[in-house]
Amino acid sequence: MFKKGDLIKISTGGEAKVLSELGSGGQGTVYKVSYNDKEYALKWYHKPGEEKFYKNLKQNIEKGSPAPFFLWPLFLTEKDSNGCFGYLMELRDSAYKEFSDFLLAKVQFSTVSAMIEAGIKICAGFQKLHGKGYSYQDLNDGNFFINPSTGDILICDNDNVSSADENMGILGKCRYMAPEVVRGETMPNPQSDRFSLAIILFLLFFNNHPLEGELISNCPCMTEKHEKKFYGFSPLFIYDPTDNSNRPVRGIHTNVIHLWPEFPQYVRDIFINQFSQKVLQEPGRRISEKEWIENILLRMRHELVKCPSCGNEIFLDTEKNDFRCSDCSFHVDLRVPIIQAGKYKVAVNRDKKIYQYITDSSKQKLYVCTGEIVESKKAPGLFGLKNLTQNVWMLTTKNKNNRPIAPGEVVPLLIGNEIAFGNGSSAKIV
Amino acid sequence: MNTERVKIARKTMVLFFLVDTSGSMSGTKIGSLNDAIRETVPDLKDLSANNPDAAIKIATLQFDTNVHWLYPQPIESEDFVWNDLKVGGLTNLGEALNELNSKLSKEQFLQEAAGSYAPVIILLSDGGPTDNYKDGLENIKKNNWFKYAIKIAIAIGNDADKNVLSEFTGNSEAVIEVHNKSALKAIIKFVSVTSSQVNSKSSGVTDGTKTDTVINGITSYVNTQNMDDVDDDFF
Numbered sequence A: 001m002f003k004k005g006d007l008i009k010i011s012t013g014g015e016a017k018v019l020s021e022l023g024s025g026g027q028g029t030v031y032k033v034s035y036n037d038k039e040y041a042l043k044w045y046h047k048p049g050e051e052k053f054y055k056n057l058k059q060n061i062e063k064g065s066p067a068p069f070f071l072w073p074l075f076l077t078e079k080d081s082n083g084c085f086g087y088l089m090e091l092r093d094s095a096y097k098e099f100s101d102f103l104l105a106k107v108q109f110s111t112v113s114a115m116i117e118a119g120i121k122i123c124a125g126f127q128k129l130h131g132k133g134y135s136y137q138d139l140n141d142g143n144f145f146i147n148p149s150t151g152d153i154l155i156c157d158n159d160n161v162s163s164a165d166e167n168m169g170i171l172g173k174c175r176y177m178a179p180e181v182v183r184g185e186t187m188p189n190p191q192s193d194r195f196s197l198a199i200i201l202f203l204l205f206f207n208n209h210p211l212e213g214e215l216i217s218n219c220p221c222m223t224e225k226h227e228k229k230f231y232g233f234s235p236l237f238i239y240d241p242t243d244n245s246n247r248p249v250r251g252i253h254t255n256v257i258h259l260w261p262e263f264p265q266y267v268r269d270i271f272i273n274q275f276s277q278k279v280l281q282e283p284g285r286r287i288s289e290k291e292w293i294e295n296i297l298l299r300m301r302h303e304l305v306k307c308p309s310c311g312n313e314i315f316l317d318t319e320k321n322d323f324r325c326s327d328c329s330f331h332v333d334l335r336v337p338i339i340q341a342g343k344y345k346v347a348v349n350r351d352k353k354i355y356q357y358i359t360d361s362s363k364q365k366l367y368v369c370t371g372e373i374v375e376s377k378k379a380p381g382l383f384g385l386k387n388l389t390q391n392v393w394m395l396t397t398k399n400k401n402n403r404p405i406a407p408g409e410v411v412p413l414l415i416g417n418e419i420a421f422g423n424g425s426s427a428k429i430v
Numbered sequence B: 001m002n003t004e005r006v007k008i009a010r011k012t013m014v015l016f017f018l019v020d021t022s023g024s025m026s027g028t029k030i031g032s033l034n035d036a037i038r039e040t041v042p043d044l045k046d047l048s049a050n051n052p053d054a055a056i057k058i059a060t061l062q063f064d065t066n067v068h069w070l071y072p073q074p075i076e077s078e079d080f081v082w083n084d085l086k087v088g089g090l091t092n093l094g095e096a097l098n099e100l101n102s103k104l105s106k107e108q109f110l111q112e113a114a115g116s117y118a119p120v121i122i123l124l125s126d127g128g129p130t131d132n133y134k135d136g137l138e139n140i141k142k143n144n145w146f147k148y149a150i151k152i153a154i155a156i157g158n159d160a161d162k163n164v165l166s167e168f169t170g171n172s173e174a175v176i177e178v179h180n181k182s183a184l185k186a187i188i189k190f191v192s193v194t195s196s197q198v199n200s201k202s203s204g205v206t207d208g209t210k211t212d213t214v215i216n217g218i219t220s221y222v223n224t225q226n227m228d229d230v231d232d233d234f235f
Ligand SMILES: Nc1ncnc2c1ncn2[C@@H]1O[C@H](COP(=O)(O)OP(=O)(O)OP(=O)(O)O)[C@@H](O)[C@H]1O
Pocket: A022, A023, A024, A025, A026, A027, A028, A029, A030, A041, A043, A071, A089, A090, A091, A092, A142, A156, A157
């Protein structure tokens, strides 16, 4: 235990000074420290770790963080006389709340949009992590902090992260471990991370574990033998289309019963697919983070609109030519215009942001905002796209008239219009 | 669609305290036990409130010449109030085990709609049974809830019958000796908290069963704390 003012040697030079204790977990205690005039969090392990663990941590620090969402180890301390050590990471901003607080309904997202953004960022984080050749290995509900207003995320506990083919001695947390890991057939790896990721996404949207329905609540005593069965040898999705024996139970699985029908079919379909017996048995069939993002999460981002009558966020069915609000039943024969750019279809809605992957197909930036949808003050109900790039865009109207749209200007989003973004990419309003 | 949610469905884990309140427990022993559990309850409350994996309920059986439950049912740690136990009488462990046995069932103390985890049973005693405990022990060992429970015994002072306590836990390593007030307090707290967290911890490659994990945790805690070293009166 350190007290205020204690100095801790950092392996690459200098000393960190303890300012206060932030909290304690199973493996260690976290302190607020100052190092080179900047404040950090120091995680200090209770037990001397194995040399392998220390080396791995050192390597991860040298390789650097895969994405800004990670509370990545930044500096390693020297070992003390007992062989104990720790590492420095950024301090977490208090606007970020633990994922468990969302699950326990102590915190809720301000908007559905923020919830979707959180899903995108979680996938993007693990995409980057796997892309760098790492595997997370102990992915569970305790690893995330989320800002409920923006959906910004932080991924913590990165000390077990190691090269995809190595292991720091961790198997994972029951209910989050992939079935093949529970069965003891393999050690955690990027493919088993993807199972845990699908569990996290399901929890994020439905606040219910995807394998926990009637079979689980009817199991009076969840012993270790039963855990092996329900999460390893015979897991069954609560909405498995061919076996209804594990359906959610009224009064217990309240959230998912209420929410499942409210999500678009393609969202339900991907979970049905990813938790089908076939995919549960064949890890190779799990979809990648990129597929989650491209095929599911961005589509959710693009199709979310506000109902003009009740103001609730609703998923628009872009295949239909009318609009019916699933919350208040408000109905109009006309559907909103859609910006179609390559494979993406974005429903036009006030304040909606357009990002770089839409206006520039050669870039894949998910968060660089390049345009914002605004409503005309003079003609409410008429929308335009504000050019937030440095390029001049070119508008071609239905009647083949051309007009340049300078940075900061707004291009009207009338059906039939086409916008060239000045970089080879273009969009049609349909 | 909105973002309102209710709390996620959780299984419940009941933490049983079986407390010897025979005459020999009087004085510092029961005093520090009372203090220790009272001080541990807020931690358990916190654990239960912040744990999306398991809700934690508490049940307490005191036994001397008679047996008595503090509450008629296991109770949410949020609502649990520890009233100081009074001591007096014999150590009828057999009767306590029979009573516990009758409650370890889905119809009695473990009737959770969303199901339960295996319970944790902590037995605290400073002596040896004064009744014929063998039958009670034989019977409860046939109860599956008991079989799967994580069982820890805390032997208070030198007169505790550690053989009997080992028979109860089924493992001599799960019997922890304490000889002074601060050790008792520390152990009660550590054992209750560690065993209540067992369903929400990641497991490692070298870990055994949950019981092993808890016992290893407790053993290494005991070994590093040098609890007999303190400047404290011995029981
Ligand atoms: N970077 C950080 N900035 C601010 N607080 C932090 C930071 N990292 C951890 N904490 C806080 O410190 C406490 C202990 O963190 P730690 O990660 O050790 O615990 P844990 O996740 O509960 O346990 P375990 O190590 O068993 O997973 C927690 O309350 C956590 O919120």
